[in-house]
Amino acid sequence: MGVEGIGASVVRKEDKRFITGKGRYVDDVKLPGMTYAHFIRSPHAHAKVKGIDASAALKLPGVVAVLNGKQIVDDKVGNLICGWAITSKDGSPMKMGAWPAMAPETVRFVGQAVAVVIAESKNLARDAAEAVVVDYEELPAVANVTDAIKAGAPQLHPEAPGNQIYDWVIGDENAVNDAFSKAANVVKLDLTNNRLAPNPMEPRSAVADYNEAEEHFTLYTTSQNPHVARLVLSAFYNIAPEHKLRVIAPDVGGGFGSKIYIYPEEMVALWASKKTGRPVKWTGDRTEAFLTDAHGRDHVTHAEMAFDANNKITGLKVKTYANFGAYMSLFSSAVPTYLYATLLSGQYDIPAIHAEVIAVYTNTTPVDAYRGAGRPEASYLVERMMETAARQLNVDPAALRKTNFITQFPHQTPVIMAYDTGDFNASLDAAMKAIDYAGFAGRKAQAKAQGKLRGIGVSCYIEACGIAPSKAVGSLGAGVGLWESAEVRVNPVGTIEVLTGSHSHGQGHETAFAQLISERLGVPISQVSIVHGDTDKVQFGMGTYGSRSAAVGLTAILKAMEKVESKAKKIAAHQLEASEADIVIENGEFKVTGTDKSIALPMVALAAYTAHNLPDGMEPGLKESAFYDPSNFTFPAGAYICELEVDPATGKTSFVNFVAADDFGRLINPMIVEGQVHGGLAQGIGQALLEHAVYDANGQPITASFMDYTMPRADDLPSFKLSHTTTLCPGNPLGIKGCGEAGAIGASAAVINAITDAIGKNNLEMPATPDRVWRTIHAA
Amino acid sequence: MSTVKLTVNGKAVSVDVEDRTLLVHLLRDHLNLTGTHVGCDTSQCGACVVHIDGRAVKSCTMLAGQADGANVTTIEGLAKGDELHPMQAAFRDNHGLQCGYCTPGMIMSAVDIVQRHGGQLDEATVRHELEGNICRCTGYHNIVKAVLDAAGRMKVAQAAE
Numbered sequence: 001m002g003v004e005g006i007g008a009s010v011v012r013k014e015d016k017r018f019i020t021g022k023g024r025y026v027d028d029v030k031l032p033g034m035t036y037a038h039f040i041r042s043p044h045a046h047a048k049v050k051g052i053d054a055s056a057a058l059k060l061p062g063v064v065a066v067l068n069g070k071q072i073v074d075d076k077v078g079n080l081i082c083g084w085a086i087t088s089k090d091g092s093p094m095k096m097g098a099w100p101a102m103a104p105e106t107v108r109f110v111g112q113a114v115a116v117v118i119a120e121s122k123n124l125a126r127d128a129a130e131a132v133v134v135d136y137e138e139l140p141a142v143a144n145v146t147d148a149i150k151a152g153a154p155q156l157h158p159e160a161p162g163n164q165i166y167d168w169v170i171g172d173e174n175a176v177n178d179a180f181s182k183a184a185n186v187v188k189l190d191l192t193n194n195r196l197a198p199n200p201m202e203p204r205s206a207v208a209d210y211n212e213a214e215e216h217f218t219l220y221t222t223s224q225n226p227h228v229a230r231l232v233l234s235a236f237y238n239i240a241p242e243h244k245l246r247v248i249a250p251d252v253g254g255g256f257g258s259k260i261y262i263y264p265e266e267m268v269a270l271w272a273s274k275k276t277g278r279p280v281k282w283t284g285d286r287t288e289a290f291l292t293d294a295h296g297r298d299h300v301t302h303a304e305m306a307f308d309a310n311n312k313i314t315g316l317k318v319k320t321y322a323n324f325g326a327y328m329s330l331f332s333s334a335v336p337t338y339l340y341a342t343l344l345s346g347q348y349d350i351p352a353i354h355a356e357v358i359a360v361y362t363n364t365t366p367v368d369a370y371r372g373a374g375r376p377e378a379s380y381l382v383e384r385m386m387e388t389a390a391r392q393l394n395v396d397p398a399a400l401r402k403t404n405f406i407t408q409f410p411h412q413t414p415v416i417m418a419y420d421t422g423d424f425n426a427s428l429d430a431a432m433k434a435i436d437y438a439g440f441a442g443r444k445a446q447a448k449a450q451g452k453l454r455g456i457g458v459s460c461y462i463e464a465c466g467i468a469p470s471k472a473v474g475s476l477g478a479g480v481g482l483w484e485s486a487e488v489r490v491n492p493v494g495t496i497e498v499l500t501g502s503h504s505h506g507q508g509h510e511t512a513f514a515q516l517i518s519e520r521l522g523v524p525i526s527q528v529s530i531v532h533g534d535t536d537k538v539q540f541g542m543g544t545y546g547s548r549s550a551a552v553g554l555t556a557i558l559k560a561m562e563k564v565e566s567k568a569k570k571i572a573a574h575q576l577e578a579s580e581a582d583i584v585i586e587n588g589e590f591k592v593t594g595t596d597k598s599i600a601l602p603m604v605a606l607a608a609y610t611a612h613n614l615p616d617g618m619e620p621g622l623k624e625s626a627f628y629d630p631s632n633f634t635f636p637a638g639a640y641i642c643e644l645e646v647d648p649a650t651g652k653t654s655f656v657n658f659v660a661a662d663d664f665g666r667l668i669n670p671m672i673v674e675g676q677v678h679g680g681l682a683q684g685i686g687q688a689l690l691e692h693a694v695y696d697a698n699g700q701p702i703t704a705s706f707m708d709y710t711m712p713r714a715d716d717l718p719s720f721k722l723s724h725t726t727t728l729c730p731g732n733p734l735g736i737k738g739c740g741e742a743g744a745i746g747a748s749a750a751v752i753n754a755i756t757d758a759i760g761k762n763n764l765e766m767p768a769t770p771d772r773v774w775r776t777i778h779a780a
Numbered sequence: 781m782s783t784v785k786l787t788v789n790g791k792a793v794s795v796d797v798e799d800r801t802l803l804v805h806l807l808r809d810h811l812n813l814t815g816t817h818v819g820c821d822t823s824q825c826g827a828c829v830v831h832i833d834g835r836a837v838k839s840c841t842m843l844a845g846q847a848d849g850a851n852v853t854t855i856e857g858l859a860k861g862d863e864l865h866p867m868q869a870a871f872r873d874n875h876g877l878q879c880g881y882c883t884p885g886m887i888m889s890a891v892d893i894v895q896r897h898g899g900q901l902d903e904a905t906v907r908h909e910l911e912g913n914i915c916r917c918t919g920y921h922n923i924v925k926a927v928l929d930a931a932g933r934m935k936v937a938q939a940a941e
Contacts, residue, residue, distance in 0.1 A: 011872055018880030019868040019887060021815015021855035028814035123798065201819045201827060201881040201916050253817075253881030254916050286820035506879030506917045675875045675922055682919030706824035706914065714910035714920040719903065743919070 005519035006734075009671035013525060014510040023251040026205035026220045027283045034207070035064050037269055037282040038125035040115040040132050041291065042107035045141035045363035045699025046154060049105055049134065052115050057131040062124035065276050066132060067268070068115040069102035077101055077271050078237040080264065082328035083479035086166050086337055089356070094166040097157025097361065099327040101237075101264035101271075107136070108156055108326035109363050110701055111291025116268055118276055141363035141699035145300055145321040148362045156326060156361040165324055165359035166333070170341045170415050175352035176306075179315025183306035187389040193377045194766045195298035195323070195693040196686075197290050197709055198370050200505075202253020204293065205283040208269035212277060216244045221266050223249040223533075224259045224503050225543020228480065230535050232262045232330070239270050249533040252505035256371040256683075258293045259505070260545050261330040265292070290704040295693055296370025298323035299336065299377050305385050311393055313348055313404050318355040318381065326361060329368035333359065338416075338476050339374030339464070345413035346382035347424040347460045347637060348404040353414045363699035369545065371683050372463070372744040379461040383749035387457065388762055397458050397753070398432060405460075416476075417464055419635050422663060426725040428460055430661035431639040434721055440643065443656075452645040453777075454656070455758025459640045461746030464633040465738035466731070467546030471629075483629035484548070485540045486556035488517075488564045490622040492609040494588075494602030496523070498560075499531045501541015502553030507740065508672040509544075513554055515668055516734075520561055521601060522587035539625060547738030550668060551634045555732045559626035568604050568622060574615045575599050575607055634729045636737040638662035640681075642750040646758045651774030653689060653755060655718035660746075662722070665729040665737035673739045674722050680743020681720055686712035687744075688751035692767050710767070784848050788813070789857025797844050803837075804828045806844040807854060815855040815884045819914070826913030829885035829892075830854045836892035838885075838912070855884035858891070866933035867891045867926075876926030878917035886913050890927045894934050901931045 004010050017023050040052075054066035080099040087093060102113045114134055119125035140154040147153055148163045156163055180186060207220040217240050223229045226247040233239040233247070252259060265282050273280045284292070299320050306315040322336035341355040372379075386404075390397035405424040412418045432438075440456050447454035467473070470481030487499040496517055502509055509532065514525035531537055544553070565585065572590035573580040582593050591598040604622070607613060611620035643656040660677060667673045690710035694702040703709035728735030748766060756762050759777050785794045788811060795810045807813040807830070816839055819827035828840045831853040858865045867887050870876065877883040893909045894901065906927045907920070915923060 012875065014880075015872040015877060018877055018883050019855075019864065019871050020859060021813070021884050023815070023880045025814075025817075025881065027818075028808075030812075123800065199916055201825065201879065201914065202817070203819070251880065254879040256916070285818075286822070286825075508878070671875050675878060675918060678919035678921040679878065679917045680919075683916075705822050706820050707822050711824075711914050711916070712919075713914065714924060715904075715907040717907075717920055719921055719924065720919070 004515055004525045006515055006666065006668050008515065008669065010511055010515060010525065010669055012508050012511040013514065014508065025202055025251045025253055026207060026222050029207045029220045031207065031209055031279040034279040034281055035118050035120060035276065036122045036125045037272060037280050038117045038129045039113040039265065040117065040129050040134060042110060042112045042114060044107060044136055044138050045110050045143065046139040047107050047136040048139065049103055049107060049114055050137050051135040053133040054115065057117060057128040060128045060131060062120035063128045064118040064120065064278060065272065066115060066117050067272055067275065069100055069104035072102050072268065072271060073100050073104050075271065076238055077267060080327065081236050081330070082333050083330050084334040085477040086168055086333045088166045089169045094333055095160035095164065096328050097159045101267040109365055110699060111288065111365065113264055116272060118272055118280060143362050143364055143695040143697060143699040145323045145360045145362065148360050156363065160361055163361040165328065165361060167356065167358045168337050169354065169356045171354035172352055172414060173354045176315045176317050176354040179352045180306045183314060184309040185307040185393060187305045187385065187392050189303050189385050189388050191301045191381060191384060192765050193297045193299040193380060194687060196296040196370060196691050197693045198256050198258035198293050198296060199289060199711060200254030200256055200258060203284040203286060203289050204259065204263065204265065206266040206269040207279060207281045208273040209279040210273040217270055218246045218248065219266060219270055220248045220250065222252050222259050223247065224252065224255040224505060224545055225541065226503065226533055226535050227501060227541045228543055229262050233267065233270065237267055239267065247535045249503055255505045257296065257369040257373055257545055260543070261294055261368060263292065286706060287704045290701065290709065291365060294329045294368035294370070295325065295365050296367065297377060298367050301381055303381055303385055305389060307389065307393065311395060311400060311403050313350045315352040316344060316350050318344060320355065320357045322357055322359050323362050323364065323367055324359050325364045325366035327366045329366040332366065332368045335369050335374040340378045342416045343375050343378035343462065343464060344382060344415055346379065347406060347462050349406045350414065364695050372741040375463045375741065376745045376748065379459070379745045380749045383459040383461065384752060387753040391762060398428060398437065401428060401458065401460055418632065420632055420730050421727045422635060422637050423725060423727050424460060424637060427637065427661040427663055428639040430723050430725055431641045431659050434659040434661065434723060435641045435643055435657055437641065447645055453648055453758040454645050455754040456641065456643045457750045457753025457757055459746045459750035459753065461742065462635055462637040463741060463745050465547035465636055466551040466630050466634040467548050468633040469630055480542065482542055483627050484542055484553040484556040485625065485627045486553065486560045487539055487623065487625040488557065488560040490564060490605045492606050494605045496528045497531055498528060498557055499538045500553055500557060501538055501543065502549040503533050503544045505544070507544065507549060508669065509549060512550065512668045512672055513557060516554055516557060517561065520565065521585055523601065547636065547740035551729065551732055551736045551738045552628060552630055554736065555734060556626050556628035558733060559628050560624045563624035563626065564622060570615055570618065571607050572599050572604050575613065630731055632731040634731055634737040636662065636664050636739065636742055638742060638746060640746045640750040642754040644754045644758065646755060646773060648777055651770035651777065653768065653773065657721065658718050659721045661725055662739065662742055663725045663727055664739045665726065666735040667724065676739045677722055677743045678720055680741055681747045682712050682717055683744040684747020685717060685751055688748040688766050688768060690716060690767050782845055784844050786847050786849060787851045789853060799845060801844040802840055803842045803844050803847050804839040807839060813854050813856050817881055817884060819882065824914065826889055827882050827885040829888040831888060831892065836889050855888060858887065865891065866937055867930040870926040870930035870933060874922050874926035874929055876918065876923045882913060882915045886915065886923060889913050890930065893927065894931045899931065899935055901928060903928065
């Protein structure tokens with residue numbers, strides 16, 4: 001490892017612009033003649049749009065246009081799509097209701113746009129929006145899955161009778177029934193996985209600019225995957241052909257999944273820019289983020305686990321209702337199916353699993369992949385189940401896990417996933433040692449003497465990341481391939497530009513990706529630029545989500561690098577009159593092994609571009625590209641243990657210790673990896689203790705601002721103790737598994753297991769607010 | 781419309797703004813100081829924190845007119861030329877930022893926290909004081925480390941002056 005190579009905790013190259021206020025986010029973009037959009041949104045969860053009267057607004061100063069849903073439909077802008085086809089158990093396709101970018105006839109959730117004002121300033125657009133009169137006829141609404149599936153419930157879409165999108169199954173039901181019929185013990189659990197609002201700190205924003213002479217659009221947008229945005233806007237929404245649409249995602253202030261999707265606002269901004277002949281900017285406010293950013297989680301689940309007389313798991317059956325909100329967001333269908341049910345084996349050898357997932361429409365904000373996406377729900381279920389089972393079977397929770405760990409790899413689970421490698425005992429042992437698991441009983445007794453209830457909770461998570469082999473996801477219904485592409489350009493002076501289809505919105509790619517180049521060539525990272533986020537610069541990309549950037553995106557860079565190195569070695573060998581096989585690369589020099597002959601990288605690069613003296617038949621230049629498609633998902637896994645105290649007088653939880661032992665395979669930059677884990681843990685703890693996107697029975701959101709929705713603050717969280725165990729991922733040449741979502745996936749169960757251990761009652765829903773904990777303690 | 785005269789990052793400026801203009805919009809839209817961010821509508825998130833006459837203020841909570849005559853420092857004015865403020869350096873060295881969006885407000889608040897508490901800072905105090913700044917990326921772990929680190933650096937810098 002060089003000082004800036006793989007494994008070095010190098011401080012981030014991108015930080016200087018962020019700490020000096022020179023980051024460039026979408027809302028910072030200003031174009032000449034720019035106008036501002038303000039959306040008129042439904043205050044009702046379900047209503048007919050009877051009419052929109054914009055006459056008064058159009059007379060106000062500075063108003064350029066007021067456009068509505070009928071117009072966008074008339075102009076044949078396509079409906080929003082869900083890009084992953086799921087088939088119900090009866091063989092029927094999923095039932096998708098139409099989702100126009102602005103509602104021409106019916107609104108189905110609070111916040112759905114019906115019209116947009118375009119004006120010369122933000123304030124003028126807001127003023128004019130107040131003057132637009134929308135005539136609504138309210139319809140009955142339904143906000144949760146339990147009510148939505150009842151006979152006689154309000155119906156959202158004619159395409160989906162009973163509000164049911166699909167009823168999907170996985171696994172062998174007969175094998176599971178057989179296991180349960182022979183079980184020595186059966187453990188049952190009912191759970192709700194609470195709905196979360198993503199809340200990246202940067203609200204979504206779009207600046208659209210139509211050039212009439214070129215019939216060309218430029219879109220600046222807060223996107224995790226600008227090429228996918230261009231593809232969808234072009235192929236499905238009829239905005240413009242791909243070569244007439246440039247999408248730029250500059251600095252993006254966090255995404256966590258919520259900025260994967262192509263939302264109505266950027267479609268409308270593009271369409272309105274063409275209609276008005278002016279650039280159009282829209283920047284959401286925080287309440288708009290709560291109302292329109294795709295939410296996460298929101299499952300209601302019943303599960304049962306069968307054990308034999310030796311406490312070995314013999315079967316698991318799961319039935320989950322997933323709340324999809326009012327429309328099917330871009331990847332919504334895949335979340336509770338292939339990202340959730342396929343992880344229900346957890347870290348355990350479970351011979352038979354059967355899961356049924358029923359996807360349901362409600363009059364709420366659409367739900368899609370968010371920070372872990374299906375895997376937090378699976379991990380929470382499995383780990384709450386293991387804890388519940390340990391209590392019911394009266395065995396130590398860590399010991400029960402060890403009894404059932406998968407120890408032989410590769411391991412084929414009964415739910416599609418084939419785990420390639422791992423060492424689950426090693427990570428649990430590391431976490432138990434870090435928290436002094438053996439000494440807990442003594443600490444609990446001490447706390448009791450001081451009137452506090454102390455608890456400890458374990459969570460052993462596994463996730464499937466990389467998202468992943470195109471052929472595999474295609475066979476499961478994905479509408480896209482999930483490879484990644486990269487290009488490595490060595491400039492004539494020897495500096496290096498790497499163009500990647502991954503997108504960094506906090507992950508530190510500009511540093512970590514440069515470390516690979518430093519490792520391979522021995523050049524400082526200051527000599528390397530990582531270029532991303534612009535469809536006019538980067539050849540193509542699938543973007544950043546599912547902890548895939550290092551495992552897939554960086555491997556694509558490695559593949560391009562290998563081609564560059566191969567050509568550079570040929571040039572060096574030619575220049576040094578040596579055999580190509582004898583050339584080694586060290587500290588930015590191409591050396592003839594065993595001699596003192598060498599040529600520096602800039603000289604090789606210059607030779608490639610002057611082309612005065614290249615091997616016969618070689619093309620000039622030193623620039624190569626690659627597409628990389630992985631052979632499998634990756635499987636990061638680990639063990640989290642939380643120790644905490646509950647004050648029985650108030651129900652308040654205080655952390656004593658939180659330890660994490662993760663296996664991410666090879667780490668490129670341990671400092672960045674740990675930062676990713678910290679953030680994920682905060683989300684997992686936030687879900688367990690604080691966060692909940694709440695609707696009343698009529699579909700009115702109760703939590704649409706930071707006043708009402710509890711974001712984790714610094715004083716809600718402990719400092720974390722992290723450690724790593726390592727099994728290298730055999731699926732990619734760098735051995736990387738991915739680290740972006742682990743904390744969010746594993747932490748919630750550890751917290752709830754610890755609280756329920758402390759209070760001695762097993763049933764406690766998230767978020768475990770002091771009020772809820774107190775009521776649970778004092779319930780009869 | 782009103783004319784607001786103030787000093788921003790050491791420069792005297794005079795700006796004509798609508799009376800309802802918030803200070804954050806004067807900074808971002810009129811002076812192109814886009815390092816100060818807007819992350820919410822309810823003065824909760826702290827992405828917009830600047831210093832007014834040396835004290836941390838959420839610039840979304842204040843009309844531009846209320847800053848008339850004030851001395852405003854934004855994130856762009858914190859470093860001395862090429863020399864980073866110790867708080868900026870500590871955020872970088874401790875990986876106290878990821879997406880960078882909350883960072884300017886976080887740094888401006890943190891400088892104020894250290895100035896108010898002097899050398900009396902501990903982890904619990906820093907966590908409590910950061911209650912008005914929300915970060916979604918870092919889990920605050922490295923932000924807290926950065927603030928404590930910077931408190932030491934600022935003490936050393938102060939002693940040297």
